[in-house]
Amino acid sequence: MENWRDKLEISIVHPGLWPASASDVREWEHSVRAILEDPFFERIEVAPIADQQRRRQFNGWLRIANMKASYLLQPLIFGKEYDLQSSDTAERTFAVNRIIEAMDEAVESGADRVAVISGPKDPKEETEDQLDRLCESLLLLDEAAAERKLQLDLELFDTTVDKKRLFGESTMAAKLMGRLGRQTASLALLVDLSHVPLLEETIEDTVFNTKAWLGHVHIGNCSTKRDDGRFGDKHPYFGYPNGCHSVAEVSRFLQALHNVGYLTLERKAGLGIEIMAEADEEPGMLIAGAKRTLIQALQNVKVDAGKVGELI
Secondary structure, eight states: OOOHHHHEEEEEEHHHHOGGGGTOHHHHHHHHHHHHTOTTOSEEEEOOOOOHHHHHHHHHHHHHHTOEEEEEOHHHHHHHTOOTTOSSHHHHHHHHHHHHHHHHHHHHHTOSEEEEOOOBOOTTSOHHHHHHHHHHHHHHHHHHHHHTTOEEEEEOOOSSSSSOBSOOOHHHHHHHHHHHGGGOSSEEEEEEGGGTGGGTOOHHHHHHHHGGGEEEEEEOOOBOOTTSTTBBTOOOOTTOTTOSOSHHHHHHHHHHHHHTTGGGOSSOEEEEEOOOOOTTOOHHHHHHHHHHHHHHHHHTOOTTOOSTTOOO
């Protein structure tokens, strides 16, 4: 694919590469600045910023660097165990209100997108009942996001392997978004390549099933080998020996995205890189490897392909 710079807004997910930055202010500042100073990226995806002064500082940095930001609420939802489809009305309302408060933080930080996930899957309850309550919560969050001029991304997660969320399969995603219909103004789907094997789906089916509602995508890796230390949703580097994804799989993902029209939108299509660093891995090297993987994969995309998943 030529002129991919004109078609893609490339971002990087900050927290996993620098896990120590969650508690070390110096590490947070150093790592965020490293991304903002890298012209390869047009967007940074950050975890919630608890300190107001740091939020305002970050907002200023975004303006100076001419950078966009996404505010990832997944760490907050995991950490606080918020459940947007809880059968307990008070618990569900509390979760919605806390996430709306986090949207205000996102605005103060200069972000224009926020991302959320469903609560954990409850095997004792009917899936339809849980989806009904999730829809109710999403409508409230969509209204709040629209009021704040934020794009709201709902991420598909694994449902049985690691994080075990309710919302994950692409067929379920299509069903939920179809049910919400025209009631939402800001809600879209976030599809992560790393979750596809954990959901036991094909890359092409996932993209095809979600094509009408795609708002953002991530490329990442995972391992489905249970005896591997990075089994599950650990996002190892591309080409990891026991991993699922390298250049070939990223190429298939990009080809499928092109074929359904995601890479030919009037606006630039958002694509984020997500890697989680182990203690002995250098973030700079991981980022360089991911860039090379993405660039090589983009070179494999056929712009005249006639069907989803067709490769050179």
